Amino acid sequence: MQIKESPKTYDVCIVGSGAGGGMAAKTLAEAGATVALLEAGPMFDSAVGDMFKWPYQSPRRGAPTHRPFGEFDAAYGGWEIDGEPYTRAAGTQFDWFRSRMLGGRTNHFGRISLRFGPKDFKRKSVDGLGDDWPISYEDIKPYYDRIDKMIGVFGVNFDRSLGLDNEPDGFFLPPPTPRAYELMVKKNCDKLDIPVVPSRLSILTRPLGKRPACHYCSQCNRGCSTHSNFSSPSVLLPPALETGNVTLITNAMAREVLTDEEGLATGVSYVSKDDNMEYTIRAKTVVLAASACETARLMLNSKSSRYPNGLGNSSGMVGKYLMDSTGGDLAGIFPQMMDGIPYNEDGVGGMHMYMPWWIDNQKAKLDFPRGYHIEIWGGRNMPSYGFLGGIHNYNAKFGNRDGSQRPNGGGGYGAQLKDDYRRFYGAMVGFSGRGEPVALESNYCEIDPNVVDKWGIPVLRFNYEWSEHEILQAKHMQDTFEEIIETMGGKLLWNKAGADSNYGIHAPGRIIHEVGVARMGKDAKKAPVNEYCQSHDCKNLFVADGSSFVSMADKNPTWTILALSLRTSEYIIDQKKKGNI
Amino acid sequence: MDKQNNGMNRRTSLKYMGGAAASLASLSWVGCDSPEDTQEAHEHKHETSDELKISEEDQKLMDQQFFTEHEMQTVTVLANLIIPADDRSGNASGAGVPEFIEFMMKDQPWHQTGMRGGLRWLDIESQRQFQSKFIELSEKQQKQLLDQIAYPEVADPRMSQGVNFFNNFRDFVATGFFTSKMGIDDLEYKGNTANVWKGSPPEVLERLGVSYDDVSGWDFA
Ligand SMILES: Cc1cc2nc3c(=O)[nH]c(=O)nc-3n(C[C@H](O)[C@H](O)[C@H](O)COP(=O)(O)OP(=O)(O)OC[C@H]3O[C@@H](n4cnc5c(N)ncnc54)[C@H](O)[C@@H]3O)c2cc1C
Numbered sequence: 001m002q003i004k005e006s007p008k009t010y011d012v013c014i015v016g017s018g019a020g021g022g023m024a025a026k027t028l029a030e031a032g033a034t035v036a037l038l039e040a041g042p043m044f045d046s047a048v049g050d051m052f053k054w055p056y057q058s059p060r061r062g063a064p065t066h067r068p069f070g071e072f073d074a075a076y077g078g079w080e081i082d083g084e085p086y087t088r089a090a091g092t093q094f095d096w097f098r099s100r101m102l103g104g105r106t107n108h109f110g111r112i113s114l115r116f117g118p119k120d121f122k123r124k125s126v127d128g129l130g131d132d133w134p135i136s137y138e139d140i141k142p143y144y145d146r147i148d149k150m151i152g153v154f155g156v157n158f159d160r161s162l163g164l165d166n167e168p169d170g171f172f173l174p175p176p177t178p179r180a181y182e183l184m185v186k187k188n189c190d191k192l193d194i195p196v197v198p199s200r201l202s203i204l205t206r207p208l209g210k211r212p213a214c215h216y217c218s219q220c221n222r223g224c225s226t227h228s229n230f231s232s233p234s235v236l237l238p239p240a241l242e243t244g245n246v247t248l249i250t251n252a253m254a255r256e257v258l259t260d261e262e263g264l265a266t267g268v269s270y271v272s273k274d275d276n277m278e279y280t281i282r283a284k285t286v287v288l289a290a291s292a293c294e295t296a297r298l299m300l301n302s303k304s305s306r307y308p309n310g311l312g313n314s315s316g317m318v319g320k321y322l323m324d325s326t327g328g329d330l331a332g333i334f335p336q337m338m339d340g341i342p343y344n345e346d347g348v349g350g351m352h353m354y355m356p357w358w359i360d361n362q363k364a365k366l367d368f369p370r371g372y373h374i375e376i377w378g379g380r381n382m383p384s385y386g387f388l389g390g391i392h393n394y395n396a397k398f399g400n401r402d403g404s405q406r407p408n409g410g411g412g413y414g415a416q417l418k419d420d421y422r423r424f425y426g427a428m429v430g431f432s433g434r435g436e437p438v439a440l441e442s443n444y445c446e447i448d449p450n451v452v453d454k455w456g457i458p459v460l461r462f463n464y465e466w467s468e469h470e471i472l473q474a475k476h477m478q479d480t481f482e483e484i485i486e487t488m489g490g491k492l493l494w495n496k497a498g499a500d501s502n503y504g505i506h507a508p509g510r511i512i513h514e515v516g517v518a519r520m521g522k523d524a525k526k527a528p529v530n531e532y533c534q535s536h537d538c539k540n541l542f543v544a545d546g547s548s549f550v551s552m553a554d555k556n557p558t559w560t561i562l563a564l565s566l567r568t569s570e571y572i573i574d575q576k577k578k579g580n581i
Numbered sequence: 582m583d584k585q586n587n588g589m590n591r592r593t594s595l596k597y598m599g600g601a602a603a604s605l606a607s608l609s610w611v612g613c614d615s616p617e618d619t620q621e622a623h624e625h626k627h628e629t630s631d632e633l634k635i636s637e638e639d640q641k642l643m644d645q646q647f648f649t650e651h652e653m654q655t656v657t658v659l660a661n662l663i664i665p666a667d668d669r670s671g672n673a674s675g676a677g678v679p680e681f682i683e684f685m686m687k688d689q690p691w692h693q694t695g696m697r698g699g700l701r702w703l704d705i706e707s708q709r710q711f712q713s714k715f716i717e718l719s720e721k722q723q724k725q726l727l728d729q730i731a732y733p734e735v736a737d738p739r740m741s742q743g744v745n746f747f748n749n750f751r752d753f754v755a756t757g758f759f760t761s762k763m764g765i766d767d768l769e770y771k772g773n774t775a776n777v778w779k780g781s782p783p784e785v786l787e788r789l790g791v792s793y794d795d796v797s798g799w800d801f802a
């Protein structure tokens with residue numbers, strides 16, 4: 001087969017245009033580097049998204065037939081992609097979510113933008129499990145500071161008296177006023193000593209640069225037509241492209257990293273989905289930011305006589321220590337919210353208040369390590385596909401309007417049922433815990449020896465199981481949510497999950513926070529990359545997504561991916577200047 | 582004000598250009614250029630529309646027919662028993678529920694067997710109890726039958742298949758009705774429009790027994 005070689009040698013080739021790749025492209029291009037940016041998906045700009053679409057504008061009313069989070073969600077992709085399989089080792093599960101589009105998952109992510117705190121980089125020192133990062137919060141703080149100001153994030157700095165000392169201060173835009181039901185959560189959680197505080201989301205409540213402030217339509221997951229929330233194509237790629245230094249190649253599926261006899265990276269080969277032809281890009285430095293597992297896949301697939309186990313994998317650790325956040329949920333119905341007063345409760349596309357992890361595991365002698373934060377949802381959302389589904393499970397819980405009970409229990413039809421839908425609409429509040437797993441070598445992805453995708457690229461096989469740590473944490477979530485719902489005077493919308501379902505913990509991968517798999521460390525025998533996300537084996541190869549994480553936190557990963565990518569990109573510029581790479 | 586509308590028109594036109602080239606152009610972009618513009622954009626109006634947009638693939642599904650005429654009649658009668666008209670809004674068929682269910686059978690074909698079999702179950706049970714198909718029964722008889730499957734907790738275990746069918750059918754009707762314009766108006770959902778969020782109104786706070794005094798230590802947008 002003919003391979004088309006680009007005549008030009010770029011300073012840098014970046015694979016992936018999401019959070020990590022977008023930040024690297026911007027930083028490197030603005031510093032004057034010529035950049036080839038390879039993106040496996042098509043062009044996307046949220047200006048053309050489905051904002052303001054009503055469900056009745058589509059015959060499927062927004063059903064998730066083709067997109068896991070509903071028809072109007074911005075994700076091109078999901079847990080399964082035609083022609084791009086992955087496999088799982090028998091008896092284990094990992095569900096791998098991939099967005100194939102310019103900007104990747106940043107187009108429709110939840111915009112929860114939390115810094116990791118000082119303890120999150122030193123967990124082993126706290127509880128003896130896993131490993132410490134080779135960097136500390138102080139090393140990364142300046143980058144978080146700059147990202148807050150560059151991208152925009154709302155929130156508040158927490159008063160010391162709240163004791164939230166693992167939730168660092170930042171540079172915040174004012175947060176949106178809480179919704180009434182969020183105040184109700186706070187009022188009741190105050191009684192339980194669970195702090196409820198303004199959330200931290202990368203949504204503009206004030207104009208920033210060319211981007212106008214949010215107009216509170218609550219549809220961030222569809223992409224924002226005014227670019228008021230953060231996504232890579234809204235915030236990072238425009239300035240990158242404006243430098244004139246970036247050659248953006250979409251529909252370009254990277255196959256492997258190419259190397260020379262010295263073992264240095266010389267570029268990337270890719271297949272173009274537009275013409276099905278093979279191409280190579282030559283570059284002096286290669287940055288992988290294809291989402292953590294895809295980065296591991298590229299490294300493992302880049303085999304040569306010099307690197308028989310894959311590029312940058314002399315440690316054998318590429319693919320190991322895969323992590324996803326833990327997740328568990330419970331929701332309640334609240335009589336005081338039934339027959340709610342109509343008003344526009346949309347607000348931003350996400351919670352205005354949340355609960356950071358509030359317990360010291362050691363002091364409280366909890367039977368699990370690491371914590372979780374709690375996300376709040378509910379209220380009078382736009383009626384959408386699945387509206388009050390399963391109402392027969394709960395519409396008898398509060399009896400009739402006159403206080404009488406329903407002898408036949410839930411369900412029904414006719415005038416009373418129609419009235420029930422009105423009574424129950426907007427009367428729910430739900431709680432989702434998102435927590436920290438312990439990094440284990442035994443949770444990993446590797447190349448499946450038998451299976452290739454439709455371009456002949458060997459695919460990943462996952463091997464992931466929750467340990468007792470995560471399952472006990474999920475139990476704590478269920479107990480906490482039940483206590484909160486009862487304190488608020490509500491009733492559970494569905495039964496609390498028990499031991500038979502591992503306390504409702506979601507399957508690994510379902511929270512879509514894949515990190516790890518090319519973790520950073522000082523010791524080249526234990527970690528594929530150093531503290532600047534530079535391969536120990538191949539000094540002009542870098543990773544700029546979540547693959548370098550040593551541990552997850554009880555926080556979502558993207559703000560840290562962005563900070564690390566900025567730091568790595570500036571290190572590349574520095575090393576270039578010094579002639580080291 | 583005019584300026585601001587122009588900003589939105591530019592943006593709206595970009596929205597409908599579509600395609601790779603247009604997207605790339607709009608990346609170096611869009612709308613608000615001056616600081617005044619960005620300030621004003623805070624109050625901008627978006628054009629929303631009620632227009633039904635049907636893609637080519639969806640049109641193909643719509644051109645196929647899943648339900649027989651008799652099945653469609655049964656779906657319609659059943660849906661209207663579940664959501665009848667009242668003084669606030671019309672009934673399920675007035676909100677397009679039968680057409681929505683017909684579409685979903687082709688869009689998500691895994692529902693087909695359960696739906697078709699459930700409708701058949703209903704007719705067989707009607708025959709057994711009242712010697713006629715469901716749509717030919719009097720409303721009173723129809724309700725007598727529904728009373729046996731609409732309340733899972735007290736239903737006779739021998740009716741469990743009917744109960745399960747009815748639970749699913751009820752959910753389809755609820756989505757179909759309450760995602761229609763009629764249903765959304767009925768619920769008095771007020772959102773999906775550009776606005777400046779300033780918090781919940783006093784009567785809502787009062788109803789929930791909360792107050793912004795509880796968070797007065799923080800400055801909000
Ligand atoms: C529904 C949802 C909600 C989320 N909510 C939050 C949240 O609230 N807060 C938070 O911090 N995180 C959240 N996340 C996670 C967040 O989206 C990711 O952490 C973040 O996008 C990761 O950035 P990335 O650059 O590593 O990967 P991505 O953003 O996924 O970008 C990777 C890019 O690489 C491309 N690519 C992949 N393989 C190749 C290849 N072989 N060749 C070329 N290109 C390739 C992909 O097409 C993609 O565009 C959420 C995710 C989802 C899906």
Ligand code: SF4
Pocket residue numbers: 203204213214215216217218219220221223224225226227228229347348349
């Ligand atoms: S809520 Fe705000 S940021 Fe989110 S999509 Fe709407 S306008 Fe954009």
